Amino acid sequence: MAKKTYHDGAVSGARRVVDAALIVLLTALCLLWIYPVILILINSLKLETAISTATVFTLPTSETFVGLANYVHGVTQMNFLSSFGYSVIITVTSVALIILCCSMCAWYITRVNILASKLMYLLCAFSMVVPFQMVMFTLAKTADTLKLNTPFNICIIYLGFGAGLAVFMFTGFMKSVPLAIEEAAMIDGCNPLQIFFKVVFPILKPTAISTAILETMWVWNDYLLPTLVLDIKKYRTIPMAIQYFRGSYGRVEMGPMMACIMITVIPIIILYLACQKYIIEGVVAGAVKG
Amino acid sequence: MENAIKKYWPVFLLPTLAAFIIGFIWPFLWGIYLSFHKFITVSKTTFVGLDNYIKVFQDATFVEAFWFTARFTIVSTILINIFAFALALTLTRGLRGTNAFRTVFFLPNLIGGIVLGYIWQILLNGLLTNLGLPLLALDARYGFWGLIILMCWQQIGYMMIIYIAGLQNVPGDLIEAASIDGATSFQTLIKVKLPMVMPSVTICTFLTLTNSFKLFDQNLALTGGEPAKASQMLALNIYDTFYARAGAQWKGIGQAKAVVFFLLVISISLVQLYFTRRKEVQQ
Numbered sequence: 032m033a034k035k036t037y038h039d040g041a042v043s044g045a046r047r048v049v050d051a052a053l054i055v056l057l058t059a060l061c062l063l064w065i066y067p068v069i070l071i072l073i074n075s076l077k078l079e080t081a082i083s084t085a086t087v088f089t090l091p092t093s094e095t096f097v098g099l100a101n102y103v104h105g106v107t108q109m110n111f112l113s114s115f116g117y118s119v120i121i122t123v124t125s126v127a128l129i130i131l132c133c134s135m136c137a138w139y140i141t142r143v144n145i146l147a148s149k150l151m152y153l154l155c156a157f158s159m160v161v162p163f164q165m166v167m168f169t170l171a172k173t174a175d176t177l178k179l180n181t182p183f184n185i186c187i188i189y190l191g192f193g194a195g196l197a198v199f200m201f202t203g204f205m206k207s208v209p210l211a212i213e214e215a216a217m218i219d220g221c222n223p224l225q226i227f228f229k230v231v232f233p234i235l236k237p238t239a240i241s242t243a244i245l246e247t248m249w250v251w252n253d254y255l256l257p258t259l260v261l262d263i264k265k266y267r268t269i270p271m272a273i274q275y276f277r278g279s280y281g282r283v284e285m286g287p288m289m290a291c292i293m294i295t296v297i298p299i300i301i302l303y304l305a306c307q308k309y310i311i312e313g314v315v316a317g318a319v320k321g
Numbered sequence: 322m323e324n325a326i327k328k329y330w331p332v333f334l335l336p337t338l339a340a341f342i343i344g345f346i347w348p349f350l351w352g353i354y355l356s357f358h359k360f361i362t363v364s365k366t367t368f369v370g371l372d373n374y375i376k377v378f379q380d381a382t383f384v385e386a387f388w389f390t391a392r393f394t395i396v397s398t399i400l401i402n403i404f405a406f407a408l409a410l411t412l413t414r415g416l417r418g419t420n421a422f423r424t425v426f427f428l429p430n431l432i433g434g435i436v437l438g439y440i441w442q443i444l445l446n447g448l449l450t451n452l453g454l455p456l457l458a459l460d461a462r463y464g465f466w467g468l469i470i471l472m473c474w475q476q477i478g479y480m481m482i483i484y485i486a487g488l489q490n491v492p493g494d495l496i497e498a499a500s501i502d503g504a505t506s507f508q509t510l511i512k513v514k515l516p517m518v519m520p521s522v523t524i525c526t527f528l529t530l531t532n533s534f535k536l537f538d539q540n541l542a543l544t545g546g547e548p549a550k551a552s553q554m555l556a557l558n559i560y561d562t563f564y565a566r567a568g569a570q571w572k573g574i575g576q577a578k579a580v581v582f583f584l585l586v587i588s589i590s591l592v593q594l595y596f597t598r599r600k601e602v603q604q
Contacts, residue, residue, distance in 0.1 A: 053411055054418065061425040064474070067440050074443070084456070087447030136337035143327050151338065158345050160590055162535045164559045165583040166348035168576060169355065172363055173348055191344015194337050210322075217322050223329045252433030254538050255560075270435045274542070277439070289443070292436055299431050307424060310431075314479060315486045318524045 068296060075101050075289040082285040097286075102294065105287030111294060114272040117182045121257070121268060122250045125189035129197050129246050130239050132190055137201030138231055142213075152202060158195035163255060171259040182266050185257065189250055197242050200317065204238040237316075244313035269295050356576040361569055369570075373577035376570070382550050383578060386558035393465065393554065394533040397472045401529045402522070405477045409484030410510070423485070427478035434475075438542020441471045445543075457544055464544040464552030471539055476532065480525045487521030488514065516600075523597040530593055534586060555582050 073090060074082055081095035091097075105111065140148035170188065174180050179187055208231070216226045232239075254270040261268075267275060273291060277283050303310060326333070356373055358366040377383055408426060412419050429437065445467045446456050457463050491514055499509045515522075537556040540546070546553035546561065553561065559582060562575035 050414065050416055053414070054416055057411065057416070057418075057422050061422055064425050065428070067444050067474070070444055070447075071440055084446045084450040087443060088451065132336045132340070135333045139326065139330065139333035143323055143330075145327070147334075151334070151341075154341070154346070158341075160531070160587060161345075161349065162556065162579075162583055162586050164535075164537075164556050165579045166345065166352055167560075168563055168572070168579070169348035169351040170344065173343060173351075177343065179343075187340050188344045190337065191340035191342070194341045194345075198337065214322055217325065223326045224332065227333075248431060252435075252538075254433065254435050254541075270433050270538075273439065274435050285443075288439070292439060295436055296432055300428065303428065303431050304424070311423075311427065311482055314482050318483045318486070318521075318528070 071289050071292055071296075075286065075293050077101075077286065079284060079286045082289075099290075101286035101290035104284075105290040106294065108284075108287060109272050109276050109291050110267070111269075111272065111291060114267045114269050117266050118251060118268045120182050121185055121189070122247055124183070125186040125193065125250050126243050126246045128186050128190045129193045130243055133194055133197035133242075134201050134232065134235055134239060135227060136194070137198050137205055138227055140198070141202050141205040142210075152198070155195045155198040158192075159199065163192075167255065167259055170256075174260045180260050180262060182261065182268075185260055188256070188260060192256070193246050193249065196245065196317070200238055200242045200245075201235065204235065208234055240309055241313035241316040244310050245317045352576055353580060355573065356580045357573075359570050359573045361572065369573065373570070373573045374581070376574050377577050377581055380562075380574070380578075382553065383555075383558055383562075385550070386553045386555050389461075389465070389552065390534060390536075390554045393468060393472075393536070394530060397469050397476075397533045398526060398529045400469065400473055401476045401480055402525055404473065405480035405525065406484050406522075408477065408481045409488055412481070413485055413488045423478075423482070426481055429475045430479045432475075434536075434538025435542045437471060437475055438539045441467060441474075442543050445470070458547035461544075461548060461551035464547070467543055468536070468539060468552070471543060472533060472536070475539075476529060480529065483521050483525055483528075484518065487518035491517040519597065519601040523594065523601065526593055526597055527590065531586060531590060534589060555585075 070087065074087060076096060076098065077091045078095045078097050079101075081089075081091070136151070140151050170192075174185075174188055179185060212230055212234075213226050216230045221229065252270060253268075254274065257266075257268045258271055258274075261271075263271060263275065273288075273295065276288060276291065355363070355366065357368060357370060359369045359372070360366040412423055416422075432440075442457060445463070449456055449463060454460075455463070457467050495513055495517070496509060499513050504512065535556055536554055537560070540552070540554045540557045541560075544552040546557050550558070550561075555578075559575055559578045562571055562578055566575075
């Protein structure tokens, strides 16, 4: 026993050294982790002629520092504000529609035990594995025919394509919700719509937040679907604008380009720091259900 | 109660179902149909049987893209999972600053693929130039490792979060029991923690495998398939076949490639789920 205590003491001493070493290592790794973003930030403040592949790593001097000039140039040339607007419209309408319709659908298919419900559930699970390339060509054609090719209608396509994950997550949670509360509401004279919005939806709220976060991460960053569906000359979301900005000039202007990257990244970082807790919970919930 | 809800199907079920048919079921079925046809516009198609599929395998760029994708998927899946698990283990020791570290490692995940691709292109090209090596777009080997680094940077944080959640669910009395029985910390890791987090391993390998295999945005932005399609992955190859090649049959072949791609993704997922699920223990 005495030997054991001595052993423990040695371990905790060694452990303290290991822990300190790990903290140093992790700090170094973290700096390395954010370095790419810092590099872009530094370069976005430099004079256009001072940016080349050979000089990316040099810091701006008093001659090459241009302040926010690249930002002004980039924003006007890329028409960044309208892109930002389109991205916001598409993301907000799509995610709101997905949460509303899919939670209703999930409640229906868990509470009504018919073949169609089971089929719907299986198809939703199946659609999550299918790669987008499988449907991209025909989906773009269908969207054109049905006039779903504007930033205001594209949310219907996002509802169809995002339904898989959302229905899957909501049904996973619905199964653990007891029927008794809903039955009590029914006896009190509520119709199914009232039951859903007054009783079920408030219970679903944590899942709704998780799902909304996962779907937002997807829609906001999605490049290929809007590129194929929307008319690139009229409407450009942020990822489309960045890709277009780069592809349309003979020589890419690096300064404004990097400024645009920074304006895209900064709001994401702020939003992330503000609601980090929900985002991480959302990821964990999504993984457990998936 | 069931019957009362059942009557409300136009409100509850129909919107999602309609959008799901428009956005997924119809394009999916139509895609399978078109893969057996030759067409320039979809209004005029001719049936060609398995001709498109035969041409898919005769297309050297597709076969090359397949091997590139396969190598990429294997290397990235292994690296991401090892690093993510190692980070999760270090971040569940109760170190000071754990939350800050977790925040930083997860961050790249929220940035979209296109933007990530350009950030790394600038960084890696700068690095290669300063080392006197050819640029990313000139040598597919650098393109390959560039994509691996980018993918690790983006995905390690996400998988780490899932592994942390798994490790936190391992009951403390199990670990205590192991240490009373005299297990070293390495034995505890292999014999107790690892079997207990197998569900997380299943999920993470599934996600990394499918994400890597289906990679598109990062590939397009980082290398664009350069040089001469040597760093092109399957998803980009299919896109390229549809929209960058002129000629009567390429759209049909592109759709056939998409069907082959879909079958590959499905089989890989099923095989992987079968093997890792077997290793899971009852909690």
